[in-house]
Amino acid sequence: MNKPRKPSVPPEQVTDRLFATERRPEDFRFDASVARVFPDMIRRSVPGYTTIIPMIEVITEQYAQPGSHCYDLGCSLGASTLAMRHGIPHRDCILVGVDNSEAMIERCEHYIALDDNNLPVTLRCEDILDTELSSASVTTLNFTLQFVDPDQRAGLLTRIAKATRPGGVLILSEKIRFETESEQAIQTRLHHEFKRANGYSDLEISQKRTAIEQVLIPETLAAHKERLQAAGFDQVLIWYQCFNFVSMLAIKANTPDTD
Ligand SMILES: C[S@@+](CC[C@H](N)C(=O)[O-])C[C@H]1O[C@@H](n2cnc3c(N)ncnc32)[C@H](O)[C@@H]1O
Numbered sequence: 641m642n643k644p645r646k647p648s649v650p651p652e653q654v655t656d657r658l659f660a661t662e663r664r665p666e667d668f669r670f671d672a673s674v675a676r677v678f679p680d681m682i683r684r685s686v687p688g689y690t691t692i693i694p695m696i697e698v699i700t701e702q703y704a705q706p707g708s709h710c711y712d713l714g715c716s717l718g719a720s721t722l723a724m725r726h727g728i729p730h731r732d733c734i735l736v737g738v739d740n741s742e743a744m745i746e747r748c749e750h751y752i753a754l755d756d757n758n759l760p761v762t763l764r765c766e767d768i769l770d771t772e773l774s775s776a777s778v779t780t781l782n783f784t785l786q787f788v789d790p791d792q793r794a795g796l797l798t799r800i801a802k803a804t805r806p807g808g809v810l811i812l813s814e815k816i817r818f819e820t821e822s823e824q825a826i827q828t829r830l831h832h833e834f835k836r837a838n839g840y841s842d843l844e845i846s847q848k849r850t851a852i853e854q855v856l857i858p859e860t861l862a863a864h865k866e867r868l869q870a871a872g873f874d875q876v877l878i879w880y881q882c883f884n885f886v887s888m889l890a891i892k893a894n895t896p897d898t899d
């Protein structure tokens with residue numbers, strides 16, 4: 641959608657009550673009912689989300705290169721896409737948002753059109769495992785990799801690293817798991833307390849936990865760092881952590897290796 645159009649009816653902000661009443665256990669999916677409540681759901685479920693989004697703008701401003709591609713993989717309703725759009729200082733950058741949920745992309749188009757920045761955004765409804773990537777300076781995976789089949793993650797990260805220009809970055813935000821059972825238990829409890837403080841009931845917390853168990857597969861920080869390095873990134877650092885949610889910056893060195 642290269643020409644943003646102003647929609648007559650903006651998407652409404654709806655409170656997430658999807659797990660508030662007892663329901664048949666079913667794997668979590670990014671369908672229309674989730675897309676409808678998603679801004680409220682992610683803000684109340686992910687500690688630090690409301691800090692991470694504006695920081696994606698700050699990081700993008702630092703690393704976006706003239707004439708490059710910037711990708712937001714798993715863009716949902718475009719919160720991270722819009723942060724990138726506002727951070728990109730070059731008019732000739734091409735910003736691409738990708739998501740395989742039709743319900744998300746449909747609503748995302750509205751949010752992009754409502755935004756007053758006019759850098760063109762291309763939205764693609766496709767699997768990020770199939771997205772062609774090239775000449776990238778900033779790529780974002782903001783809580784998306786955790787939903788990708790673990791066997792496919794290394795291949796995807798290698799393609800991203802290969803497509804990234806020297807000096808370019810990947811912003812990778814994930815729910816993580818911990819090396820020891822003791823830390824896992826403490827961080828999980830704190831995450832659940834965060835949800836409680838945001839108005840979720842024990843029933844909502846436990847039903848959501850069951851729904852995401854088979855579809856959101858968290859890994860340790862060590863596993864993430866090792867794989868990012870093996871994929872071709874030269875430096876990996878953590879720029880944000882709150883409980884079991886982290887955001888990493890994977891950087892391609894400015895001078896490519898010659899050997
Ligand atoms: C937690 S949401 C991402 C939130 C978003 N980046 C933000 O900052 O608001 C994960 C998104 O990834 C998408 N997704 C998961 N696996 C995908 C895949 N293989 N290809 C494309 N999109 C995928 C889902 O449809 C969902 O919209």
Ligand SMILES: O=C(O)C(=O)C[C@]1(C(=O)O)C=C[C@@H](O)C=C1
Nearest residue numbers: 681682685686783815848852856
């Ligand atoms: O771990 C949880 O309980 C979550 O709800 C996390 C999470 C995520 O990290 O993406 C899971 C699904 C929704 O997309 C919103 C939040």
